[in-house]
Amino acid sequence: MAEITASLVKELRERTGAGMMECKKALTENNGDIQAAADALRKSGLAKADKKASRVAAEGRIAMAQAPGKAVLVEVNSETDFVAKDSNFLAFTEEVAKVALSSGADDAEALKAAKLGSGETVEEARTALIAKVGENVQVRRLARMESGNLIGAYVHGGRIGVLVELKGGSDELARGLAMHVAAMNPPYVSPAHVPADFVAREKEIALAQVKDSGKPAEILEKMVAGKIAKTLAEISLTGQPYVLDTNQTVEAALKAAGAEVIGFVRLAVGEGIEKQADDFASEVMKQAGLA
Known part of the structure; x- marks a missing residue:
């Protein structure tokens, strides 16, 4: 049988990332053949992967x-x-x-x-x-x-990623808008993109809030319209204050650059996944026989 040297174990460990004892065992079982040992560890790794x-x-x-x-x-x-x-x-x-x-x-x-x-x-x-x-x-x-248009791409801390398609403007503006979407997470590009059923529901709520104010109907209508416009601006990219220049809205920044946002996509790590809440204190006590 071939000698299983420390350097051979080290090499296999670096190649596979497996533990030292696992590497030594795999080399012993495969007569020092590092490739065969690596394959054996891979097979073992696949079995572990299934359990995880x-x-x-x-x-x-x-x-x-x-x-x-x-x-x-x-x-x-x-x-x-x-x-x-x-x-x-x-x-x-x-x-x-x-x-x-x-x-x-x-x-x-x-x-x-x-x-x-x-x-x-x-x-x-x-x-x-x-x-x-x-x-x-x-x-x-x-x-x-x-796209044949500009694409702004931005990843924040490896946790949030954004792509923005921009017609006109500049690479700098496209990336700035991607940063804005990462920070503010607007659901829609503009008020025109907000679903009609959402707008109808907001109008119903706004009407209920002002109906007992005693004001004339035409004033109530203007109040409701103002509330709806404010809500739609808050949830739309174009209506929000631009994070790189809060003295203007995104819409104003786009207009100044002669640009238009065609669309965007935003991914955040783990969104939509139900995380398991582990009670580590209870787990430790249970394993120690104290619970």
Whole structure:
């Protein structure tokens, strides 16, 4: 049998991210063949990944990749913020974003089959990463934008990502608007994009609020119209004060630049995922036999 040296164990550990004892055992079982040992650990890692697949992964990172005329955002989730900051996890998210841009994949499911520079598919690399970090990892969402117009892209702290399509204007304005959407999270581009049923409901509420004021009908109508206009401005990108120049609205900034926002997309890590609230104190007491 080949000698299992410390340097061989170290090399396998660096290649696979597995623990020292697991690496030594794999090398021993495969007569020092590092490739066979790595394959054995990968197989073992896949089995572990299956057990972790049901865990809630609501932390993670938004990664972005951009090229002339196109950009993508990808959300990759982990179970904890600790793993979301791990160098292996960060490298994976950046690679996934790059291949999402180049592959043309339109959703996370299609992205799984795309190949990374290593020759692995995204799905194969994901399961290998699970074995390394010991947590469930999911490639959850992909947002793509391709256009002959300008595309502003911005990621804030790896937690929020935004793409904005801008007709006219400048690259600086497009990115500034992406920053605005990241900060203010407007649901709609403009008041004209707000659904009619929402407007009708707001009118009904506003009328109920002023009907007992004793004012003439024409005054009440103006009061309701003012309330509705204020509400629609608050929930619309164009009606909000521009975060990079709060002395003007986004609409005014667009008008000054001769530009128009065609649309935008915003992704935030974990939004829509029901997070599990762990009572760690109770868990520790239970394991210690104190509860």
